[in-house]
Amino acid sequence: MTPAELSSAITHALTALVGDGRLTVDVPSDITVERPKQSGHGDYATNVAMRLAKPAGRPPREVASLVAEELTKDSQIERVEVAGPGFLNITLQAAAMGGLAKTVVEADKAYGTNQSMADQKLNLEFVSANPTGPVTLPSGRWASVGDALVRIMRACGADVTAEYYFNDAGSQIDRFASSLYAAAHGRPVPEDGYQGEYVGDVARAVVGEAPDVLQQPEPEALETFRVLGIEKMFAGVRATLENFGVKFDVFFNERDLHTSGGVDTAIDQLRAKGYIYEKDDAIWLRTTDFGDDKDRVLIRGGGAPTYFAADVAYYVNKRQRGFDKAILILGADHHGYIGRMRAMVACTGDDPDATLEILIGQMVNLVRGGETVKMSKRAGNFVTLDDLVESVGADAGRYALARSSMDSTLEIDLDVWTQKSNENPVFYVQYAHARLASLARHAADLGLKRGTSYDASLLTHEREVALLGVLGEFPRVVSSAAELREVHRVARYAESLAAAYHKFYDSCRVLPMGDEPATDLTTARLWLSEAARVVLANALALLGVSAPEQM
Template sequence: MRATDHLRGLLERALAGLAIAWPEKTTIEPPRERAHGDLATNVAMVAAKQARTAPRQLAEKLRETLLASGTDLAAVEVAGPGFLNVTFAPAFWQRSVLEVLGAGDGYGRCDIGRGTRVQVEYVSANPTGPLHIGHGRGAAVGDSLARVLRAAGYDVATEYYINDAGRQMRILGQSILYRYRELLGEPVTEPEDYYRGDYVKDLAQELIDRDGRLLLEMPEEAATDVCRLHGEKRILDGIKQDLADFRVGHEVWFPESTLLAAGAVERTFDDLRAKGLAYDKDGAFWFATTQFGDDKDRVLVKSGGELTYFASDIAYHDDKFHRGFDILVDIWGADHHGYVPRMKACVAALGRDPEKSLKVILVQLVNLLKGGEQIAMSTRAGKFETLADVVAEVGADAARFMFLSRKSDSHLDFDLDAVKQKSMENPVYYVQYAHARVKSLFAKAAERGFDPAPAAADMLALLTTPEDLELLKLLEQYPDTVAAAARAFSPHLVSFYLRELAGRLHRYYTVNPVLTAGDDALVSARLRLLEAVAVVVGNGLSLLGVSAPDKM
């Protein structure tokens, strides 16, 4: 926050003049009540011991020094046992317009993450069926988080982990083969466990169109492999297309099978064994997770030689660290919350600080509604609303914004009918319309032959109404919002901010005339203020992967 940094600089100089070092416990933050100013600080209270004076007396000295520092401060008051309540002059806030328009697309970017490599792994759905709306929420969170982190200066890579070597893929192959035989009129017995969606029948029909009855002549295991490979490729191609249509991209698609082929799993096992963190027992291979607080040790290799999911996950994270990433971000469904401590133990066993090196973001379920009724979703049963269907019905903008409208670990009701409404009750429309409204004002000004003057300090000095100052102060908060979203790995904070900014703009428009303000200088000042709002709305929407339309 520019105001926080500015006040801190003034206070540091004031303390230095009194031979007082900056106290570590100093806080500078907005007061609970707006009437108490823009910022409040406890610096006099925590520096009083160094000054060998009472907190209020030190506060009075600091107050005098601050007020003598220039014109940026309108008022400084001493409150309670020694708090300083600071109010900035309107000119300080008016400079926000110059800052926003000067930076343009770059406004809000910072370098708090400079030198830190982050890998964000998200979606990573098994290629056993189309993506459903739950995967869509994880995709929106992951992609937007990557955008936010990049805006904050982090070196970010995105990745999709393809589980192409597990039991679910064998079931997919068996499911397609069952439907293949069924479509060819062969006598078949319905498997106990298989994928029932219509897409499985479509995949089987594709094999019939390509190979005819050839698979019937093959051994079952070989025929199952053909079906599995065909299904995996076609489904994965569909997943990639669905994500592209949703404006989500991954720089790396990492197949699990490559871990096995490269011997990465065995190398990780050898490392754990050498550290005394893994052992053989009852024909199985175990990871001593109890050494990291787990309630019991976990199996890595079953007695029959089959790897557990946990084994691959350890090797996969070990591989990520070997690729040079400082922080790994895993985005999982909320049903995996019990797996988090186990993964933290894994990271600790690999010699990393699990609290600093691993961030797990849980994504809660989405209740998809249509016509007021909930739509059931189950990939195995074939009853689900695909992400592609949702995007086709409401658009990528609406879907992404709604997925990011709440904290990721909160339940979300997604009403397909509501997000298609062009009304102020629709949060997507509400924010996008703020951008379009400003663009419309500039278009109307051009139609009237009015060309607003460039933003300048003397012109912006006309922005003195309460509504002006509310917008100006909110514009100044945007860089802090981006930094906070990056530090907390929480892109929804940008969504919250945008709704507040849009709300302030819409209220401003109803209270303060713009094109009919009268004086040309005032019209120009208000247009430039709203232009700055449009820039910030556009920048924020870009971090969410949502477009900022000029017309609606």
């Protein structure tokens, strides 16, 4: 019996109580069952009686007693105890608890998926770094978290588009072109230009493709360096992300908003709604009407659009493409961006609470030998995602960046993440999967098969019950990770599952020794082991991390 099935059993019990008049309440559609924090308090616990006490007009323990009496009629439930102010501690029959292993194995990759977000069409924009340099380590964090969030929300039935928005216009691009131009002519880059060996690399690549650029007049040469430099820089960005296992459905170009008339169209729509005005030869958006600290310029006095004008047009474009909500992952330095974006959304006539979501993440640093790794020789004054992958590998890099809440500043200790030991979290989880795969191979070598059925009631050892309990939690973890946008919940779950399996394996022999015959308990434990392997593989897949068969 899975937690979802137990939740349905409680719903059935409440419906019966309401049906014959023993309880007068509306049966809730969301009944939560969880693993109790202390052993000995049953297999699962629920606070549903406490939730219903006030609407029922009865003491919580009295409601709990009614629910407990009705639940014990279910043949899969061994006993139900009322605890504390009205909690229900539920112990399943051994066969019902053990039956979860077969459910998991038969569901395979589908175990943990659900349809809780099936009615949502979402656009998740992340990374979106300007193509003026390599992908930095902080942007790598958003790559890991964003890609995992796409996978997790899709596992919950959402229609999600992963999108990268890149700027190829504006002052930053101009400074990048000037830096390439200077490097190509053997001059120091401008004071406000871009530093690092990569600038010279890109400049040489442009000259290799367009040798006459060095003889072109400066304005023409700058345009060549701008076009080809951005093309080559962005190709490097995409290669870095692909090497990191991150795939985008859409790469959206800011320039298209200007050339297609998207900016002008968005401004016309806002003008029709009465939020556009002109002052000092500039065009302004009245965002203060919706709580912004000041109105925002869309078109400067000389006629040049601002970055914010493109932001407005980009949001309108997403809505026109049919997305119910635009979700953005941004760094901590963009926190002040939230108010103006929400006000802009309100100016379009949308409710920002419904159609816009901005996730803010904190910085990340690399540490080696107790000291912060301050810069990359190739990149100049920052550490790149490629630096991380080169040091620890893509799997460890992704796991390390996704393992902690985005709300916290993250330090990645290279001395830890390069270890092949249990001190390294990703090694610990992957080793558990490899150990399970090895067990399956060894069983096959001995001619042992799980068969089509097994006696689930044999799985009564405390380590077996504990492992089954952790397996049952996976669907809830996936749902909550999607709902709360907290991918680290999946990583921490994977570690708890690995720990539960290692404890089980150390206490419960799975395969027979020597000439010992295989028994029904052997078969049952093979089912349980395969269930653990399936869930570990599924959890790692949601994080974009491989599940190795051997290590």
